[in-house]
Amino acid sequence: MENDQGSFEDVSSTSESSKHALEGVFHSHLEEKVRPYIDLIDSLRLIGIDDDLALPTIAVIGDQSSGKSSVLEALSGVALPRGSGIVTRCPLELKLRKIRGGVQWRAVISYKEEYIQFDDPSLVEGYVQEAQNELAGDGVGICDDLITLEIMSPEVCDLTLIDLPGIARVPVKGQPEDIGEQIKYLIRSFIERDETINLVVVPCNVDIATTEALKMAQEVDPEGKRTLAILTKPDLIDKGTERNILDVVRNQVIPLSKGYIMVKCRGQQQIDNKISLEEATRVERDFFKRHEYFSCLLNEDKATIQCLATKLTQDLVDHIKKSMPLLSEQIKKQLWDLRKELSQCEAGPPLDPQKRKDFFISTLMKFNDKINRSATGEAGNEYNLFVQLRSEFKKWKDHLDSTKSSFHETVQAVVKEYDLKYRGRELPGFSDYSLFEMVVQRLVIQLKGPAIDTLRVIRETIQKQFSDVSRSCFPHYPYLQCVATNKIDNIQSKQEAKVEQRILEQFEMEQLVYTQDGIYFKSLNETSLAADGQKVSEDNFAGLDSRSKYPEMLKAYYEIVVQRLADQVPMLIRYFMLKESAQLLCNEMLGLMDGANVNEVLREESEVSRRRVNLQNRVDRLTLAQEKLSNFL
Known part of the structure; x- marks a missing residue:
């Protein structure tokens, strides 16, 4: 196996280690080195840091029916949804955690607000299908919401990878016409990041140069520095093509820095016959050991699921170690920019x-x-x-x-x-006070x-x-x-x-x-009721000819009312x-x-407050991420 800078020495370098790999045992001293790095990235992803910057990860891609699900089953030890067409309809984060000390198998699946713990491996397939139906709807649609499946078992290696939908070429009934482009867009959003190791699954019985998955990997990683290919279904190749397949595995056809590994997983007949994954692992090793052409791959550490698990773990940890200094610098820069932006926001309620x-x-x-x-x-x-x-x-x-x-x-x-209605014997003009009212x-x-x-x-x-x-x-x-x-x-x-x-x-x-007399007389005078400029008062009002001045008297009082x-x-x-x-x-x-x-x-609800809260949340999680990273640098 190739050793990049920061890789672990002597991994699978002896026949004894290969034997241990067969038994699903990862050396304890290697586990002590591996686990902290994988846990670090998982903890950063858990606090949501991947919303701010890309984290080192392994993305699994492949054409439909490439054997992708079988590979993941072999790595995880559990049955995942299978079938024709699009089986993986949401990104599935598969977190494998090796446990010891007599602890039995257990798992957790989480998505949206759901968080389900269980201890029966046979429930995995149903829970994953239920999660996909919840997120992507019943049918054949896809969704970019992440489902996380964490499996803790004595039989797995410490490894985290993300399974992506299989690449569809022709839409089936119920699928939109652009389903292929939708899937490619989702896949590209993961594999184009420099921090992602692209794990490309390719069947041995097809022309590797024509597979859509490898083409997509080459588009985003033309030099093949972060692409590892898995060749599946070696038992289905045509006789006479074995040497051509060996040339592919030995990097002589489409060179990839991380190379190729061949695996033989359970076929449908083995599944129907209820062959266990453990038994399938032994069958796989026997297949390579007895194969006329491919037996040499065992000694070259280029065959079997156990060899793949070891290499993936090593590659992921190497990738994490190389990425950490850059990750730390990215966090520092983002924190600087975010704090500056936050200081310019309108202040909100204190937290104390x-x-x-x-x-x-x-x-x-x-x-x-x-x-x-x-x-x-x-x-x-x-x-x-x-x-x-x-x-x-x-x-x-x-x-x-x-x-x-x-x-x-x-x-x-x-x-x-x-x-017309009320006048009695009196002559016109001799109206009484009731008329005034x-x-x-x-x-x-x-x-x-x-x-x-x-x-x-x-x-x-x-x-x-x-x-x-x-x-x-x-x-x-x-x-x-x-x-x-x-x-x-x-x-x-x-x-x-x-x-x-x-x-x-x-x-x-x-x-x-009603009004005061003085006020009334004042109003009368202002209406020019008095003749010859004589002011009306209480003393001379008795002699006033009120009959002829009735309208003026009313007007004077109306002025007071107004x-x-x-x-x-x-x-x-x-x-x-x-x-x-x-x-x-x-x-x-x-x-x-x-x-x-x-x-x-x-409680705030506005663009300004939402922006401030969002900035503060980003600052908080980046600060926490910085603290976690500082322990490894």
Whole structure:
């Protein structure tokens, strides 16, 4: 066997070691050297480091019906799914772990959220098929989700490899037309990495130069430095072609730095006859020992599954050792870049529980401060609601003023109605005070609808502004945004109902027709009721000819009503919808501090937060990987 830099000495170098290989025994001193390196890479893959950079691994590829499954069965000691067409439909990470000390066989299969432990080797095939159906669906589709099968047994070598779907040439029923390209794309994603050893399975009874698997390996590894080929089905070759096959194995046809190994695994008839894998191993060795042409391969360490297992383990560990310095440098560079990028991200909640709680309190206080400044109308505040409210209050006042233009028509209509329905023996113009009240009430009642409309508009304005404050203060915290939005809506709804009731009460009070005498006289004077510039007062009002000045008297009182409503309605709205609503909202938000699950409340969902969390997770796993690697360098 060829020894690259960093390989183990004397592996399979004597007939005694070959005998031990036959028995499935890997020397203990070699195990002590091998296991830590393989465990290191497996631990890095377990923490997800292969999402950040490529890890040393062995990828198994082959055309359909190349014998790939049989090779993996022989290495692992368990039956894997078999059949025609695409059998492997998801990448299968096969982790073989040698155990001793009387411990029996056990295994774990994991994918997605599933994690199944079992101790019956006969269950492997069913569990793998179930996992593939779960990930790729029932049928013949493929999926790039990884299935991990870890087998712990006294009968295996320490080895990790990834089985990939067999290369399909023609789609079968139920497969998409581009299934071949889908499979090749999946295979390339593994074998194109410099860190991957490509294990190519090729049947002896086909022209090796025409196999799709070897072509793909050559495309990504033209010099063959990281490609090892396995020749299967040596019992099916045509007589007279044995020497040609020997030339292939001895690297004289398509040279590969890692060379070729020939194996003879169980055939379908042996499986049907329930020949065990252990028995198949003995049958394999006897086949090579007695073969006229291939017996020489035993002495050259180029035949049998046990020889393959030893070489694969050695090659993988050598590959890991060579890759470690570069891996360490890649981790350092990525950590530097990620930490720099993370420092430029907007800060999120601290991880320390107490600091996280303080951050939560501070976040709520900032929200309350903005809400209070919105409600107080502080100058220069970007959330100053009074800019918008003043505009709506002016519209209300303008509407009140606009009703004055139709005042005369309303008065005439009411007087005419009175004369038709209520006038008795009195002559026209001698109307009583009830007519005055009727006119006022008719005018005022028309203002109730617009007042409620103003309330609705301002409620929407305030609610939108408060919600904008919520989004600005809790941009990355959907829970807080949801809580704040619900509280804003509930409080505004209750306050709106309260204000509406107050406004209706105000209009009910306006039916009483009342004002202070002094205020009324002032309004009368402003309407030019007095003749010759004489001011009307309590002293001279008794002599005033009120019959002819009836409309002016009504107009004077209506001016008072308009002024009163122009102020009172906005004050009611401002107090209950803005001032009191802001206080209630702030109190309720502060109440979240009592017994709140801070971690849930501050759960983030945004592109910025997801990016920051993703960066932090990458930094964490790369830091852990760096610590693990430092123990080996």
